[in-house]
Amino acid sequence: MSGKVQTSAATLAGERGAGNRTGEREGRSFWGAIAASQLYQTFSNALLSSPRRQFVILLAFPVLWVLTQHLGPMLQMFYVSFVDAYPVSRGYEQQFTFDNYARFFGSAIFVMPFFRTLAFAATLTLATLVLTYPVAYFLARHVKRSNQMVFLLLLLIPFWVGEIVRTYAIMILLGNNGAVNLALKWLGLIDRPIPFMYTGFSLSVGIIYLSALYMLLPLYSALEKLPRSYTEAAADLGAGPWTRFWKVTLPLSLEGISSGATLVFLISTGYYATPVLLGGPSTTVFAETIAGFFHTAGDEWPTGAAFACLMFVTALAISLAFGRLMTRLQKGVRK
Amino acid sequence: MTRHTRLVMSMIYWAFVLYIFVPLILMITMGFKDSKFIGFPIRSWTLDWYVEVFKDSEVLSAFGYSMLIGVSSTLISLVVGIWIAVLLNGRGFIGKGLIYGLTLLPALIPGIISAISFRIYAQLWGIPPGTGAIIWCHAVHNVPFVMLIVAARLSTLPKSHLDAAQDLGADPIIAFLRVTLPYLRPALIGGGIFCMLISFDDFVRSFFLGGYQPTLPVLIFAKLRSGMSPEINAIATVVLVLTGLLGIWAERTTRRMKQGKLQS
Numbered sequence: 001m002s003g004k005v006q007t008s009a010a011t012l013a014g015e016r017g018a019g020n021r022t023g024e025r026e027g028r029s030f031w032g033a034i035a036a037s038q039l040y041q042t043f044s045n046a047l048l049s050s051p052r053r054q055f056v057i058l059l060a061f062p063v064l065w066v067l068t069q070h071l072g073p074m075l076q077m078f079y080v081s082f083v084d085a086y087p088v089s090r091g092y093e094q095q096f097t098f099d100n101y102a103r104f105f106g107s108a109i110f111v112m113p114f115f116r117t118l119a120f121a122a123t124l125t126l127a128t129l130v131l132t133y134p135v136a137y138f139l140a141r142h143v144k145r146s147n148q149m150v151f152l153l154l155l156l157i158p159f160w161v162g163e164i165v166r167t168y169a170i171m172i173l174l175g176n177n178g179a180v181n182l183a184l185k186w187l188g189l190i191d192r193p194i195p196f197m198y199t200g201f202s203l204s205v206g207i208i209y210l211s212a213l214y215m216l217l218p219l220y221s222a223l224e225k226l227p228r229s230y231t232e233a234a235a236d237l238g239a240g241p242w243t244r245f246w247k248v249t250l251p252l253s254l255e256g257i258s259s260g261a262t263l264v265f266l267i268s269t270g271y272y273a274t275p276v277l278l279g280g281p282s283t284t285v286f287a288e289t290i291a292g293f294f295h296t297a298g299d300e301w302p303t304g305a306a307f308a309c310l311m312f313v314t315a316l317a318i319s320l321a322f323g324r325l326m327t328r329l330q331k332g333v334r335k
Numbered sequence: 336m337t338r339h340t341r342l343v344m345s346m347i348y349w350a351f352v353l354y355i356f357v358p359l360i361l362m363i364t365m366g367f368k369d370s371k372f373i374g375f376p377i378r379s380w381t382l383d384w385y386v387e388v389f390k391d392s393e394v395l396s397a398f399g400y401s402m403l404i405g406v407s408s409t410l411i412s413l414v415v416g417i418w419i420a421v422l423l424n425g426r427g428f429i430g431k432g433l434i435y436g437l438t439l440l441p442a443l444i445p446g447i448i449s450a451i452s453f454r455i456y457a458q459l460w461g462i463p464p465g466t467g468a469i470i471w472c473h474a475v476h477n478v479p480f481v482m483l484i485v486a487a488r489l490s491t492l493p494k495s496h497l498d499a500a501q502d503l504g505a506d507p508i509i510a511f512l513r514v515t516l517p518y519l520r521p522a523l524i525g526g527g528i529f530c531m532l533i534s535f536d537d538f539v540r541s542f543f544l545g546g547y548q549p550t551l552p553v554l555i556f557a558k559l560r561s562g563m564s565p566e567i568n569a570i571a572t573v574v575l576v577l578t579g580l581l582g583i584w585a586e587r588t589t590r591r592m593k594q595g596k597l598q599s
Binding site: 031035044047048054055058059061062063065066067069070071072073074076077080086087131132134135137138139142149151153154155156157158159160161162163164165166168169170171172173175176177178179182209212241263266267269270271272273277287290291294301304305308311312315 | 344357359415437447455459505507552559560
């Protein structure tokens with residue numbers, strides 16, 4: 001490390017021609033030439049004349065970027081949800097209206113998918129938590145530290161494969177001629193295939209398959225941080241395995257549960273291709289409803305925008321409420 | 336912990352591994368089936384579907400198109416992500432928390448909402464659906480990930496490095512280029528590959544912002560809607576192998592970086 005500092009010190013010194021010979025040769029060639037050039041001098045003098053100016057330049061671009069690129073699309077969508085036409089055809093006067101929102105509450109074909117999506121997302125979040133908690137616990141507490149990365153990587157590989165490919169894999173697993181049906185038939189449990197596909201079941205299997213990682217990773221890092229001495233102390237004081245879990249491990253991993261659940265909940269409300277491919281008419285989710293307004297030739301973007309706003313605001317409100325609840329629980333634990 | 340619970344836990348872990356891998360293994364196997372009809376049992380095997388894929392110009396051009404979008408959007412995300420990370424790693428200022436929160440926003444917006452909000456926003460700026468719009472949306476979506484990975488690395492950069500550079504007469508720009516940037520290298524490799532993969536795999540944004548030329552996931556989706564075929568399995572397998580390997584590499588780089596095993 002210190003050797004590194006010295007070499008870089010030598011080359012940096014060379015830049016300004018401080019007389020170090022090795023630096024002179026290396027530095028002058030490229031960086032030194034740039035730093036000494038008239039053009040760069042003018043440029044850097046203009047930009048870096050005072051610490052204040054340096055900071056303003058450092059600050060300006062990120063502020064501009066997050067406002068226009070991160071917040072801008074959401075604000076524009078919010079605005080469009082209150083107008084009667086968008087994109088506006090020439091010569092048409094845009095009107096302010098609440099109709100787009102009124103349309104939602106007026107019809108069961110819109111309200112149903114909305115609540116179905118929320119209920120679905122909440123149920124699947126819980127299911128994912130129950131499924132991945134033991135896995136994360138095993139990884140963090142029972143696998144040797146030096147092996148943990150290999151065990152974790154094993155689970156991470158498939159998650160780098162996209163939504164479509166993994167959805168397709170589930171289609172092959174659950175199809176009428178799929179592996180599950182074949183296995184059941186071979187075992188003599190069924191005569192004709194069970195129609196798993198295009199139901200709430202196939203959609204649930206698919207979505208859990210897609211989002212398990214977002215739960216697993218926060219849980220793993222929360223459990224990994226938890227010192228083993230805590231449970232050992234509890235054991236010394238006579239607590240059995242269940243008591244140790246309920247009174248020590250679970251309360252102290254609330255932070256991981258909180259962030260994992262929030263992520264999975266928000267992400268699973270936004271899947272579009274998976275419900276289209278794995279779901280059926282009885283499982284239409286709100287993402288499909290929203291998307292419908294952007295496919296049709298008619299100008300229905302404002303309605304789509306209003307529906308998207310409703311979805312996002314509701315999902316965010318639920319997540320925030322859940323987050324607050326978890327923080328309160330955590331505070332209770334610390335007392 | 337008793338032996339008994341340990342055994343149960345390890346069984347749950349391996350069951351989970353099966354749940355993750357079995358569907359993918361079945362999908363790969365099906366790509367070698369010598370029949371147009373998807374489903375078990377498989378009676379004879381063939382490599383024809385792979386030959387088919389490499390002859391299919393539609394698939395090849397979609398692949399190239401996805402690569403182009405992945406690389407371009409990643410370059411933008413890296414520049415912006417590094418810039419924001421450097422700002423947030425520096426001295427405190429009013430609204431720092433707000434900038435941090437807003438930077439993370441695109442990662443929290445559900446996919447469909449992100450896609451259509453950008454569709455509307457692109458209309459506002461007069462950007463037609465197509466290559467530019469997709470690259471733009473992917474770039475914005477990936478900025479939070481770059482920022483987080485770079486910030487994690489940046490927080491371990493000893494301040495003495497930068498002080499030494501300043502003492503030796505380097506101005507902040509030179510110090511950034513010659514000290515900070517080389518130090519960030521593992522974060523940039525890891526973060527860059529993550530961005531590439533997220534962009535390459537993305538369906539919903541490419542679908543709503545795309546023009547006539549489909550990206551690979553959009554093409555697979557279109558093929559799936561018109562019926563399953565082992566050719567799709569072959570395409571998916573190629574994608575799976577490529578993304579899986581790149582993912583492992585990136586994950587290893589960033590994890591080792593966090594554990595402090597990688598020195599600059």
